[in-house]
Amino acid sequence: MNSFSKYTWIGLTAARSNLAYFGEVASRGIFLFVILYIFLQLWRITYAQTDAEQLGGLTLAQMLWYLGITESIVLSSPQVALEVDEDVRTGALAVQLIRPLSYPLYRLWTTLGERTVRFGLNVAIASLVALLFVGTIPLTFRGILLFLAVLPLAFVLDFLATFLVGLGAFWLENTSGLMLIYSRLTMILGGMLIPLELLPENWQPILQALPFASILYGPARLFVHPDLSFAGELLMRQGVAIVVLTVLVALVYRTAVKRIHAHGG
Amino acid sequence: MFWGLISYLKLASTYIWLNLNAHLEYRGAFLTQVVAMIVNNLVWVTFWGLFFTRFPVLRGWTVQDVITLWAMAATGFGLAHTVFGNALQLTSLIVQGQLDVWMLYPRALLPHLLLGRMNATSWGDLLFGYGVYLFFVKPDAVHLALFTGLTVSVATLFVGFNVLIGSLSFYLGNSEGLTQQWRNAMLTFSTYPATLFEGTVKLLLYTLLPAGFVNYLPIEALRSLSWIHAVLAVAGSITVLLVGVYVFYQGLRRYSSGNLMQMRG
Numbered sequence: 001m002n003s004f005s006k007y008t009w010i011g012l013t014a015a016r017s018n019l020a021y022f023g024e025v026a027s028r029g030i031f032l033f034v035i036l037y038i039f040l041q042l043w044r045i046t047y048a049q050t051d052a053e054q055l056g057g058l059t060l061a062q063m064l065w066y067l068g069i070t071e072s073i074v075l076s077s078p079q080v081a082l083e084v085d086e087d088v089r090t091g092a093l094a095v096q097l098i099r100p101l102s103y104p105l106y107r108l109w110t111t112l113g114e115r116t117v118r119f120g121l122n123v124a125i126a127s128l129v130a131l132l133f134v135g136t137i138p139l140t141f142r143g144i145l146l147f148l149a150v151l152p153l154a155f156v157l158d159f160l161a162t163f164l165v166g167l168g169a170f171w172l173e174n175t176s177g178l179m180l181i182y183s184r185l186t187m188i189l190g191g192m193l194i195p196l197e198l199l200p201e202n203w204q205p206i207l208q209a210l211p212f213a214s215i216l217y218g219p220a221r222l223f224v225h226p227d228l229s230f231a232g233e234l235l236m237r238q239g240v241a242i243v244v245l246t247v248l249v250a251l252v253y254r255t256a257v258k259r260i261h262a263h264g265g
Numbered sequence: 266m267f268w269g270l271i272s273y274l275k276l277a278s279t280y281i282w283l284n285l286n287a288h289l290e291y292r293g294a295f296l297t298q299v300v301a302m303i304v305n306n307l308v309w310v311t312f313w314g315l316f317f318t319r320f321p322v323l324r325g326w327t328v329q330d331v332i333t334l335w336a337m338a339a340t341g342f343g344l345a346h347t348v349f350g351n352a353l354q355l356t357s358l359i360v361q362g363q364l365d366v367w368m369l370y371p372r373a374l375l376p377h378l379l380l381g382r383m384n385a386t387s388w389g390d391l392l393f394g395y396g397v398y399l400f401f402v403k404p405d406a407v408h409l410a411l412f413t414g415l416t417v418s419v420a421t422l423f424v425g426f427n428v429l430i431g432s433l434s435f436y437l438g439n440s441e442g443l444t445q446q447w448r449n450a451m452l453t454f455s456t457y458p459a460t461l462f463e464g465t466v467k468l469l470l471y472t473l474l475p476a477g478f479v480n481y482l483p484i485e486a487l488r489s490l491s492w493i494h495a496v497l498a499v500a501g502s503i504t505v506l507l508v509g510v511y512v513f514y515q516g517l518r519r520y521s522s523g524n525l526m527q528m529r530g
Binding site for chain 2 (some may be wrong): 026028030031034035037038041042045046049172173174176177178180181184185186188190193198199202
């Protein structure tokens with residue numbers, strides 16, 4: 001079995017394993033429904049109060065679809081940092097190292113498999129909520145293709161950041177605090193709660209350049225507002241961020257693995 | 266009755282001291298969790314700050330009102346679970362048959378059991394709540410006294426609500442998923458301005474998801490120094506607590522021993 005098919009198989013197994021616990025995965029949909037309903041109310045009142053047709057270039061319907069996509073991405077995130085943290089703390093990482101596969105790549109493909117199932121379900125629920133309360137928005141085949149091109153890169157980028165946080169377990173007593181800070185930074189700086197266009201104008205160039213926006217704002221914006229040049233810029237930013245984070249992960253992982261002491265038994 | 270209360274307060278202070286010391290054994294992890302929770306809450310306050318910078322009033326609510334709401338909800342939640350941390354663990358304690366060990370003590374079961382654990386991150390909520398209220402709202406002595414009293418009311422509500430939903434395990438078996446979703450929905454609604462909701466949802470906020478006793482009555486009491494709203498908030502919290510206690514003791518009749526060997530240090 002060559003490397004690619006080996007890791008693809010790992011990803012598929014993770015996806016199938018998630019499908020086996022469909023009820024548990026689906027129960028998370030209740031929270032998605034609640035949060036989207038609250039956001040709908042918040043923005044419905046805001047649009048009515050300001051008497052605006054569009055805010056940040058989005059209509060109310062586009063705003064709810066945008067938030068549906070950002071929430072679906074955030075809520076589909078597997079607990080990568082926690083799992084890596086546990087592998088480090090329990091010593092399970094030493095066992096993984098003797099297997100004929102790369103531990104980071106194994107984690108990456110497992111995450112992608114799990115996340116695909118979770119995101120699929122979340123986006124189905126978010127679409128139902130959006131259709132129920134605000135109806136459809138104009139979607140094009142090209143727009144959906146562009147969205148599908150940037151989404152996996154957003155997942156990879158998020159994986160690299162959370163994997164890095166998990167590796168922190170080699171030096172820290174507990175990485176859950178660090179993970180919480182990362183996820184909250186992604187929420188606010190990535191445009192999960194409010195599109196970047198509605199944030200102060202002088203912040204926007206910095207926020208657009210940060211990797212957080214490439215995970216949430218970029219894909220969601222592209223979904224509701226398909227634009228080829230925006231997609232090109234986003235792919236470029238995602239590519240640069242992935243390269244930088246991959247180098248960082250490789251350096252930290254190499255240093256961390258040297259700290260492993262395995263005992264026989 | 267009076268001496269019983271004094272005895273319970275002494276027991277509670279001893280548990281708080283012991284639980285805090287247990288957390289301080291892992292000082293780094295404890296501090297990380299506390300700081301992470303403060304950062305988490307600050308991110309939400311930042312979101313509202315950015316939102317109100319763009320849209321200064323939301324159906325009569327200003328940024329000060331929303332900060333008061335966050336301070337109230339966080340302090341109430343923090344106070345509840347620094348002291349009664351086991352309220353969050355009730356489902357697993359029932360399902361795993363771990364009530365046995367608590368039944369052996371010559372104390373009333375529920376109030377003693379709830380003291381058994383301290384939730385570390387709740388310290389972050391508690392510190393955050395008072396911090397933002399004092400720093401951003403800058404209350405006078407009357408408002409601060411009323412705020413302090415109302416946070417006790419909100420803490421009572423959270424303990425009662427968690428006992429109520431945790432006790433469902435007596436009737437439904439392992440209801441961990443349902444409890445978690447219900448708690449998340451309650452917390453989410455508790456941290457958004459009550460003015461966003463109307464109709465059936467408003468009714469829900471005073472019954473199944475009693476968030477109205479967090480996000481409306483206490484805030485209105487503070488906004489207009491209204492004793493009627495304060496009394497209603499306290500009455501609502503006490504009602505939820507009494508319902509929770511009733512459901513717990515009714516459910517306890519169905520409890521089967523876990524036949525589990527346990528030792529408490």
